Amino acid sequence: MSEAVLEVKSFRTVVKDKHRELILVDSIDFAIGTKEVVALVGESGSGKSMTSLSIMQLLPRSVAIAGGEVRFCGTNLVGLNKRQMARVRGRRMSMIFQEPMTSLNPVLTVGTQLTEAIVRHLGASKMEAVAVAEDWIRRVGFPEPARIRN
Incomplete structure (x- = not known):
């Protein structure tokens, strides 16, 4: 394997309430190298989505990363603040969600959603983002990209 682009070491995610702590992701380890394709497979409810959401730090408030490292291109993402993580997400690392019907907002045009992401993550102007x-x-x-965008 080539040098790891994503390396996950002893990674744990938990949900806490007043009385207990429930482990959702328990000490997983893996590495993904450049040009390597990896599939995360398992039974329904086994933690595939929670693992991915944890790595991307897209967790509900009651869920927290409890330990380990997530190294992306050598930088440990665990411990980055929201602003720092937002600079990684979307521009350098992204997630394709499994439910296609919830990926786009039905009240906004496709163009609005695409241009918003382009402006935010690529630093383009509004006109550049439209193009x-x-x-x-x-x-x-x-066909007809302008019509589709609108």
């Missing part, structure tokens, strides 16, 4: 969004729409095979 990039239309190019992305065209590249995935949709």
Whole structure:
């Protein structure tokens, strides 16, 4: 394996209430190298989504990372504040959610959602973001990208 792009060591996630602590992700270890494809598989309820959400630090308030490391390109993401993590998420690392019907907001146009992400994560102007969004729409095979964007 080449040098690890993502390395997870002794990683734990827990949910706490007033009386107890429940382990959701228990001391997992893995590494993913450059150009390596890895699948996380398991039974329903085995922790695949919670593992991914934990790595991305997209957790509900009652859930917390309880230990371990998540190294992305050499930087330990555990312990980064929200602003620092937001700079990693979307631009350098992202997650494809398993439920396609909840991935886009149905009250906003596709163009609004794409351009918002482009402006936020790529630092483009609104006009540049519109052009990039239309190019992305065209590249995935949709005809009339301007119409689709709107």
